[in-house]
Amino acid sequence: MTDWIGDTFTSDAGWDHLESLVDIDHRMAGSDGERAGLELTRDALSDAGARDARIEEFEIQGWERGDSEIRRDEEVVASGQNACIALPRSPSGEATGEFVDLGYGVPEDFDDDLTGKVVMVSSDTPDSVDRFIHRREKYYHAVEAGAAAFVFANHVEGTLPPTGSVGTADAPIGDIPAVGVSKETGASLARRREGEDLTVAVNCETPDATSGNAVADLGPDTDEYLVVSCHVDAHDLAEGAMDNGAGTATIVEVANALAAREEELDTRVRFVGFGAEEVGLVGSSQFAAGVDPDHVKAVVNVDSNVFGRTLKLDHHGFDPLEAAGERVSDRFDHPIALGEEQVPHSDHWPFVERGIPGYMVSGETEGRGRGWGHTGADTLDKLESRNLREQAILLTALVVDLAGDDVSTARKPTDEIASALEQEGKATGMKITGDWPF
Template identity: 60%
Template sequence: MTDWIGDTFTSTTGWTHLQRLVDTPTRMAGSDGEREAAAATRDALAQHADDAWLDTFPVQGWTRGDSAIETPADTTADTIALPRSPAGTAAGEFVDLSYGLPGDFEDADLDGAIVMVAADVPDWYDRHLHRREKYAHAVAAGAAGFVYMNHVAGCLPATGSVGTGDDPIGEIPAVGVSTETGTRLSRRFEHDTVTLTVDADTHDATSQNVHATLGPDTDAELLVTSHVDAHDITDGAMDNGAGTAMAVELARILAARESALDTRVHFVCFGAEEVGLVGSHHDAAQRDLDDVRAVLNLDGVVRERTLKLYTHRFDALGDAANAVSDTFAHPITVAPALNPHSDHWAYVKHGVPGYHATSDAAGGRGWGHTSADTLDKLELRTFREHAILLAALAARLADDGFAVAHASEADVAAGLTDAGLAEGMQITGDWPY
């Protein structure tokens, strides 16, 4: 009964696939590299699943060109264009808005300005502010350009999309800068006129979701999900090569225990997550959500040794995670909070019970969305430990003895309001109710 644990702790299946993903030149949404990585993931899952296939869908293509901030000192700051930024040039007063809290935007005159905000929020603030929320505030305040400063030191400009599902290309040019570059700009050129330039190409493109299934032919399905794509400036080892590699490892483990599964397990490794959760929304729109027992979304696993599971106020999901933790006498951080960022949200927003499986890490995104998101930051030991815990959790969720009720959309909306998340989602156009 426990042989699978030893097999997992000596397996190289998932880790080998992780290396395959990070060695792909780029996995940017809609790129040839993303298609190559998706096909490789399909082939890896096919080694263990009953069947595996690709589902292609359209996506807004975006290719990064050069970008810059030109200053009065005839110097040019190192920048990277933020995905889905429009191409263009904007000149205006440089305003450092610190953390870019909603109140900061209300108190400042930003009409025609080039506004810079930090990626994080202060410790005392009661919620995370997503990059796109700060961008939306800047647009609403009349800013001409947006500068997003990484909060992690190391000369690492941060990336991240500024588009929305309805409007995939943003309204004003946007770039990312490192902590060091942003600090220097603020010190030397606060209230001076600077010029921000973004060169980018927009075009029609396609992405794809990778599917594979195993277990009995039941109407109900447990979805085990991840995303294949990554930003073009990085290997995307943590975000989210590790999650997709973990899906492959879980397929290997569960295939060996297939006869014990009571519910079909459907693996979906999404495309185009980083540009607005496009792949997961595409899948959710085609699916009878009443047949989804639960979603186990792997995005950010292996980054730190302790697994963290957001349970989105579904008590039964928290109980199942705690039971796995107790069985293995291994810590799992269970967070009941709602977290509307990552691919589980396409389902959870409609009341489908869902986990966001990530890592318990201080410092927010850390190396994520920078060129430092590389394989050397991860440990094989942690990968194997997470695989054991997540496989045990998936098997528990697929058992007839497990039950969790779907929530109403009204209950999810009320939870978002109670958590102070509704306002930001409404500003960014992500409020679905």
């Protein structure tokens, strides 16, 4: 039966949900906007036919943006939405020191004594390094090297300062003031201000806050279940259309498609729209800590898709997940990119680090970095409804495949996960950011 394919390809459910999400003022973790997004997602899953739709609340460290700037004495050299913004969970305060441009900010760039200095690094990673170096790793290298403040410069043109959180699970507010600056501002600072004393000033509030996870079920009431997930929160600078309105809209569309095929499911499907992903995978970590790993057959986590036509399934070396992706790609004669490396970011990771089979589902990109993600340019106009519908079709087929009684998955020993991270060069960064659980 293929009627569901036509129904999904002509459905407006996912795209309408995406429009509703981006029309919220913002969905920063712990904000009223995030709560509104969670409620919309809960209701959309219920309207699709999922049962017991609810929001499971949890407390988080809140963070509310104020003004930020970079000064030379009393002269402001960078400020405003298109030049300089605070990184979420930066502490409030000011720090002054000699300004040093460290270029890419690869680990060896921090070997010199940086005590008391204001350091700037690029959001890019050079091709000579065989792994992506995350913002938080660069931040904590700067902290360990004694830096007084951290400046994160976008490598993408267009006066777009990048956002992205700092802090760790144990210490949610970072150690030193941190700001993001546009590529153009960073280039000007590097050319004109190297060696000068600059002040980085961040004004923010850090109240206690409440987030939550939107949860609902489809399919038979089996003890074993699949988790189909996304994160609902987004940074407060933009619409959060790609990251991750797109992923949230996609699982809503998948829920509608699966509701029409519910009798084909041999395994329960639990949809989860996680809160507080952008500030440290808080919602998914809370959720994963409460599951029995033996009851989770697999995790299909959708984050930052739709902007391109080709889905990417990072399967973390779980052979049954790789095989399922290949089957779906072959069945629909549609390209699906498969990756086997560990991806220790997004909401699949709290499951995968426990050995639970999991995908990171995203859109295939050229080069490294987020492009216009994590900037004010993450807006709806860059996405196409056709891509959302096509990807929802592929993911619906993938979930039905994985839910079959004839498909078995198995957990991996956590030492295998740790070994893979070591071999891929990712362990060092995870240890410095406090994300190493092994």
